[in-house]
Amino acid sequence: MVFGKSPLTRLSRIEKPLAWSQLSxxxxxxxxxxxxxxxANILIFxxxxxxxxxxxxxxxxxxxxxxxxxxxxEKSQFLGNETFDKPQLYRAAAVPxxxxxxxxxxxxxxxxxxxxxxxxxxxxxAMNPAQPVMSIxxxxxxxxxxxxxxxxxxxxxxxPSLGAIATEFAAGQDLPIEVxxxxxxxxxxxxxxxxxxxxxxxxxxxxxxxxxxxxxxxxQLHAGVxxxxxxxxxxxxxxxxxxxxxxxxxxxxxxxLIALEESYWAKEPAGIIFDFGTIMxxxxxxxxxxxxxxxxxxxxxxxxxxxxxxxxxxxQLLLVVFQEAAILAVLGFMPGLLSALGLYSLLSNLTxxxxxxxxxxxxxxxxxxxxxxxxxxAIAVRKLRSAxxxxxx
Amino acid sequence: xxxxxNSQNLHHAFGKGSLSKPVLLDIxxxxxxxxxxxxxxxxxxxxxxLLSLMGGLRSVQQGSLKILGQELLGASKKQLVELxxxxxxIFQAHNLxxxxxxxxxxxxxxxxxxxxxxxDRTAQATAMLEAVGLGHRVNYRPDNLSGGQxxxxxxxxxxxxxxxxxxxxxxxxxxxxxxxxxxxxLMQRLARDRGCTILLVTHDNRILDIAHRIIHMEDGRLxxxxxPAVAVI
Numbered sequence: 001m002v003f004g005k006s007p008l009t010r011l012s013r014i015e016k017p018l019a020w021s022q023l024s025x026x027x028x029x030x031x032x033x034x035x036x037x038x039x040a041n042i043l044i045f046x047x048x049x050x051x052x053x054x055x056x057x058x059x060x061x062x063x064x065x066x067x068x069x070x071x072x073x074e075k076s077q078f079l080g081n082e083t084f085d086k087p088q089l090y091r092a093a094a095v096p097x098x099x100x101x102x103x104x105x106x107x108x109x110x111x112x113x114x115x116x117x118x119x120x121x122x123x124x125x126a127m128n129p130a131q132p133v134m135s136i137x138x139x140x141x142x143x144x145x146x147x148x149x150x151x152x153x154x155x156x157x158x159x160p161s162l163g164a165i166a167t168e169f170a171a172g173q174d175l176p177i178e179v180x181x182x183x184x185x186x187x188x189x190x191x192x193x194x195x196x197x198x199x200x201x202x203x204x205x206x207x208x209x210x211x212x213x214x215x216x217x218x219x220q221l222h223a224g225v226x227x228x229x230x231x232x233x234x235x236x237x238x239x240x241x242x243x244x245x246x247x248x249x250x251x252x253x254x255x256x257l258i259a260l261e262e263s264y265w266a267k268e269p270a271g272i273i274f275d276f277g278t279i280m281x282x283x284x285x286x287x288x289x290x291x292x293x294x295x296x297x298x299x300x301x302x303x304x305x306x307x308x309x310x311x312x313x314x315x316q317l318l319l320v321v322f323q324e325a326a327i328l329a330v331l332g333f334m335p336g337l338l339s340a341l342g343l344y345s346l347l348s349n350l351t352x353x354x355x356x357x358x359x360x361x362x363x364x365x366x367x368x369x370x371x372x373x374x375x376x377x378a379i380a381v382r383k384l385r386s387a388x389x390x391x392x393x
Numbered sequence: 394x395x396x397x398x399n400s401q402n403l404h405h406a407f408g409k410g411s412l413s414k415p416v417l418l419d420i421x422x423x424x425x426x427x428x429x430x431x432x433x434x435x436x437x438x439x440x441x442x443l444l445s446l447m448g449g450l451r452s453v454q455q456g457s458l459k460i461l462g463q464e465l466l467g468a469s470k471k472q473l474v475e476l477x478x479x480x481x482x483i484f485q486a487h488n489l490x491x492x493x494x495x496x497x498x499x500x501x502x503x504x505x506x507x508x509x510x511x512x513d514r515t516a517q518a519t520a521m522l523e524a525v526g527l528g529h530r531v532n533y534r535p536d537n538l539s540g541g542q543x544x545x546x547x548x549x550x551x552x553x554x555x556x557x558x559x560x561x562x563x564x565x566x567x568x569x570x571x572x573x574x575x576x577x578x579l580m581q582r583l584a585r586d587r588g589c590t591i592l593l594v595t596h597d598n599r600i601l602d603i604a605h606r607i608i609h610m611e612d613g614r615l616x617x618x619x620x621p622a623v624a625v626i
Binding site (some may be wrong): 014015018021022024025026300302303305306307308309310311312313390 | 479484493511551
């Protein structure tokens, strides 16, 4: 019986898979295969990493909004794209289940870099200081600072092209900055983060927003931030809002708002380029694994035919090739993952943008690697089907 | 006594339509348990084709061929796979898997028998290698074995499942005369001990004496049957 036998002894009493024997017998070929798969993995990881670095900031603002339901123009593809009339917000406030309904402005203003007098642009977040709509404490505690005329809060993580505003503010310098033709001053800082599409954000009051963009613009909201009564059913409230408000306004949950933003930026050419790069990496992997499996099958064709002749079915032999593919995928993924981790931290250091290995991305690449192996095996075994034992004689 | 191999009016042709070329013509042959039969004849005479038909490696086209009681005319793919596992094959090339040791190569044939435990397989494979005189080479890979030793491993692989029928295609062709002699004598002894039937295709005149019957083939027909005493002279 099994008593007294160590687990290791029992493990060694299982037949060693033929796939592993074949692979481990030819060490050079195994090494080539594993480096090939790792290389393909690194390609894929880097594309996804670049992509994440580029797009990670795109949902910062919608994700930092503090609300349960959001009203946006039905045509709006991303935050700030389209507006709706402010009075509709008051109608929304009257819908049962809605506790508060607050205005949110999100616009682009021209910005003159005070250091080199070059004009660029900045993204303006505006709200009623008495009705905070963001879940960033540094903003909410400093809202009193923006009530004064032409004052703003500046994002310390803005790109340097806006000027060394944060350092100058920390050093106590109070330089006027030309925003949309008005001289404004920084009255406090907070950290939000920029991305490739937004150089930086400033937070101002709704009154200052009116000064910058005029009265007509101030009646046009980019989003309405709604909080619900405790216990209110969000889906029911959304349905009621859709019924009450004109068709041009749509009500979204927080997740839907973030998803809308993500899907818009993912369609940017840069996103497509990285998707393309990912597919290229995948194809490279398929070609490499296919080459290895094909030459393996080809070299052992007479042996496989012999196995067929002694009673192995086609299915059992195909399984050997698929097992080889799976072993290669699993073993090749590990060095690929480790190298990608190293390159990610290198990339983070070089760009200052945090490139993190997310579990989702890791799993995605791992399943891509498995699919890569199985696909290559499926192409390679067409050769094996032709291993006619009658030709061995 | 029921014959192990029984063919009646067996015809076989390669190619289709007007290009069809007959390779076997009206083969009638019965081989009984315990017999050692040598099939000989010039190359192209259809020996190998006949052997591969008997081994369930090709589909029978016309006529009747019964192996171990199984009719092969119209047999399904599954039935053929099943039949192959009951027959021991020995090839001209040893066709051992380079990545496996002698014992593991022999085990490959036993792996199909799910009823055997791991230990039983080890015991049977080792015993079989001892029987072919390779008890001291159990853990050697084919690269480290001589030609004769490799062919003996292949014989061990063919015999370890205790098949009632062994089909061998020029098993001595790649061997020097002494190794060749040793190999066929080994087959003869094992067949006698285990009561199995052997059909051996060969060109090799040096080994004709081990057979009970020698069948000559020419142009796809069985020409004449001799007894070895005549053939040796």
